[in-house]
Amino acid sequence: MIYTLVTLAAVTAVYFLASSTHFGAIAWVSARTTLIASVFLLLSLNVAIRAGASRARWGLSLGLFTLALLSKETAIAGLLLLGLIYLFGRRRKDPSIPALALAAFAGMTALYLVVRR
Numbered sequence: 001m002i003y004t005l006v007t008l009a010a011v012t013a014v015y016f017l018a019s020s021t022h023f024g025a026i027a028w029v030s031a032r033t034t035l036i037a038s039v040f041l042l043l044s045l046n047v048a049i050r051a052g053a054s055r056a057r058w059g060l061s062l063g064l065f066t067l068a069l070l071s072k073e074t075a076i077a078g079l080l081l082l083g084l085i086y087l088f089g090r091r092r093k094d095p096s097i098p099a100l101a102l103a104a105f106a107g108m109t110a111l112y113l114v115v116r117r
Contacts, residue, residue: 033072040068041078048082048097058101065105069112079109 044064051057068075082105086097 034074037068037072037075040064040071041075044068044078045081045085048101049085051097051101058104061101062104062108066108066112069109073116076109076112079105 041064044061047057047061047064051061065075065078068078082097082102086099086102089097
C-alpha cells in the first residue's frame, strides 16, 4: 500500500514538473503565495486526518489552515475538502473528522472573511 502511494506521489510530482500548467507558480516570484498556501493547506489537511481525539493536533491543524488563509484567499477551498472528508467518513461510519472540528474551521473561515472585508 505504501509503495503504491509513494509511486503515485512520484508520478504526480513528475507530471507537475513537466506540465506547463503550473509553471507560473514555480517560475514567478509573485506566485509564491500560491505555493505557500498550498503547503500550509496540505499540512493542515494531513494533520486533520491523523488528529483523532487529540486537541493539540486539531489546534495545530486549525493554525495551519489559518496560515494558509492568510497566505492566499483560495485556501478557503480547504474547508470544502475538509467537509468532503467528513461526509465520506460518515458514510463509512468512521468519521475521522468530528463535526465540532469542522465547525471550528468554518468559524475561522467566517472570521477571516469578516476581517478581510
